Amino acid sequence: MVRRYLEAHCLGKTVAGAVVNQPACINVPPTAYGRCIAGATLEHVWRKGKLVMVDLSNQVSLIVHLALGGEVLLRDTADHDPARTQIVLTFADGTALHFHQLRLGNVHVYPTYHLATTRLGRLGADALDELPSVAGLQALYGASGKPIKVLLLEQTLICGIGNLYGDELLFGAGLHPERRGKTLTGEEFVRLREAIAETLNAALRSRTPEAPPYEPHVYGRTGEPCRACGCTIQRLRLNNRSAHLCPTCQPLG
Numbered sequence: 001m002v003r004r005y006l007e008a009h010c011l012g013k014t015v016a017g018a019v020v021n022q023p024a025c026i027n028v029p030p031t032a033y034g035r036c037i038a039g040a041t042l043e044h045v046w047r048k049g050k051l052v053m054v055d056l057s058n059q060v061s062l063i064v065h066l067a068l069g070g071e072v073l074l075r076d077t078a079d080h081d082p083a084r085t086q087i088v089l090t091f092a093d094g095t096a097l098h099f100h101q102l103r104l105g106n107v108h109v110y111p112t113y114h115l116a117t118t119r120l121g122r123l124g125a126d127a128l129d130e131l132p133s134v135a136g137l138q139a140l141y142g143a144s145g146k147p148i149k150v151l152l153l154e155q156t157l158i159c160g161i162g163n164l165y166g167d168e169l170l171f172g173a174g175l176h177p178e179r180r181g182k183t184l185t186g187e188e189f190v191r192l193r194e195a196i197a198e199t200l201n202a203a204l205r206s207r208t209p210e211a212p213p214y215e216p217h218v219y220g221r222t223g224e225p226c227r228a229c230g231c232t233i234q235r236l237r238l239n240n241r242s243a244h245l246c247p248t249c250q251p252l253g
């Protein structure tokens, strides 16, 4: 949705400068940041995993990572509240792109030719646009002794699956988050692949303005009844992350 938003509202605009209120959100000194992008035009917006790239006309690219709760908004003015807005890109036409609530998010600049050597180059195939075949998933996950939930979050294998939708798609596949990759059968990999595609597409549809919000089946529903079987949703810790599941719909054994 961020990619679509930037593409619809910002392509063709020319950068005038940048206001950086939170230097932790950028990867160069604040004074250099604006110089890297001023005078350049936004030419191309694309996405891989959770990263959105904006290629500029001067062979520089922005890598936008909004992280949890981060927002980007085009406004008619550069006026902003510095406590809430970490970065503002101003455009030659007077409008401005505001990045709110970035927290752990960031907007880095790199030479476009250098992108493959950044964290972008370490990402696996995109879960939405480049989802591997069942055999491909088996090759990525099927030899590992790690829990499938942990494997799904490893962005170097497949990128774009976060904690919430990782839990949701495992519910959809009927797989317990602690199942080891190497214990999954061929039939379970078929279910897993279908659940990845269905869950991510449902999530994307829910982010369009007219659609109802996504209603999780298990994520954030600890102690509530499973909507499929009535059993109580459980939460467990897995590699310092949470995992939510229905113990009946997602049996371990």
Ligand SMILES: [Zn+2]
Pocket: 226, 227, 228, 229, 230, 231, 246, 247, 248, 249, 250
């Ligand atoms: Zn259930």
